[in-house]
Amino acid sequence: MGQDARAGSAIVADGLRKGYAGAPPGAGLNGFDLEVATGTVCGLLGPNGAGKTTAVRILSTLLRPDAGRASVAGFDVRAEAGRVRERIGLVGQYAAVDEILSGRQNLVMFGRLNHLPAAHARRRADELLERFSLTDAGSRPVGGYSGGMRRRLDLAASLVVAPPVLFVDEPTTGLDPAGRRQVWAAVRDLVDSGTTVLLTTQYLEEADRLADRIVMLTAGRVVAEGTPEELKSALGGDRIDVVLADAGDVETARVLAARVASGEVRVDAGSRRIGVPVSERTRALVALVTALGDAGIEPVDVTLRRPTLDEVFLHLTGDDGNRAGDDPRSTGDGTGPAGDDRGAIAPAAPAAPDRRASV
Structure with a gap:
């Protein structure tokens, strides 16, 4: 391995830096440190421009850092990117499933794309439909699914090859309360079975409900970390x-x-x-x-x-600052490139001193 995993840590980042040409000061990452314990949910919170999406892109090998080191499941994200990809799943804001196909057909297709034999792919699809309470809807076209059902199917698709680490980006954006609760239950079930989850969300209630520990970012650096109760008590x-x-x-x-x-x-x-x-x-x-x-x-x-996490968040980030998204091409109104909608939780604040996030 290019970088040994720290004992008990599924995700490790040391001093990650990533800048963008023409971006405002503080965009990207500016010395990002993180440790996520195996089998836990880490909530990554921050205003638009804080570096959440940049961090996830680097950790999932979609973007190379300018400096610093990181490992996922014990493998270096730069030197061993292929080994990292074999061990992760990535769920974006919007369901990536085919609406014409049935839920089962979608899962079989993802299995085949991941080089599973046909019989194995069908068996895995049935297992996942049962795990996410979608068996009764498995033969129906996804176009008729509710928002919560689609998100559960999207989570299932990311687990066709059972990755030990899952990156989940704003999983309940646009869902009604019932749909959000369904997705929350699905995420907790994954963690209970041993999956490590790095969750980015704009809903502080979601982080409070799901995350074992929370890391708050501002201007590409960690400004606070701890359990939800620890962060609330800090006020x-x-x-x-x-x-x-x-x-x-x-x-x-x-x-x-x-x-x-x-x-x-x-x-x-x-x-x-x-x-x-x-x-x-x-x-x-x-x-x-x-x-x-x-x-x-x-x-x-x-x-x-x-105190609520909202109050903790506003206390740490202040009331004024940069509202641009993580990506420097963001329009500044919460909408990134290619329709990537990134609603702000709160405006950004000036960069804070480095703090290690031991999650």
Whole structure:
């Protein structure tokens, strides 16, 4: 092997760099480090231009880095690209299946394209249809499938040769809630059977539900990593959300909330919502509700909760920055080349110091 895998790691990246001629500063990768443990889901999050797609393209051997090293399943992505491709699957944003063929015919076709004998390809197709709860629909043309069924079939197609590592790029884009849950269940089933998944997504709820650990990118570098709970805890404590009936009470409520807050109180005047970070959840909640009552303010709703990944993300990336996509040919409005739609989660922030992502 050109590069030995680190013990227990299916994906390793050290100091990956990739720039594009004419691209804005920070596009591509600028010292990207990553380790993904075997048999886990790593969620790769970042605003447009953060480097998510560039990272996946390099790790899946579709793009050569300018500098740095990376291995997947123990093989160097540059020196042993062919060995890497034998061990990975790649699922893009949109289903790559033929709508005229049936689900079973699609899977048999993918098996034959991967040089499986005809009988083996048919047997594997039946196994995958059962695994992804598509047996009843296996004989029907894919054109009549729902969005969730197509995405499950797309995942099945990527596993015809059972790769140990799977790259999944925004798997639930455009799906309704039921379809998203179906795909989430399919991904978790893959991991339970030993597959390692690197997931890019613009849905923070999706990362929260699926990922064992999360890596957040900004301007081509890792700015934070950890389990979803670790990242939420990094914001410090819990949150109290207060929704008021009268906009005229907002300022008074903000002053009262500041007395129990452990950090900055945030006010959304349009929705009459006040967000209060607190360190002593129960005591702070009782004190705030009592203070509001003494002031004659009757809230419409009061909620005590944990921070969300959205709040962590915005805290790390800020509110202003470059909205261009990973690819320097992006139009800047979230639409990349050849109709590659990459919706932004949040604007990008300036480059942050290097941090190792041990996933």
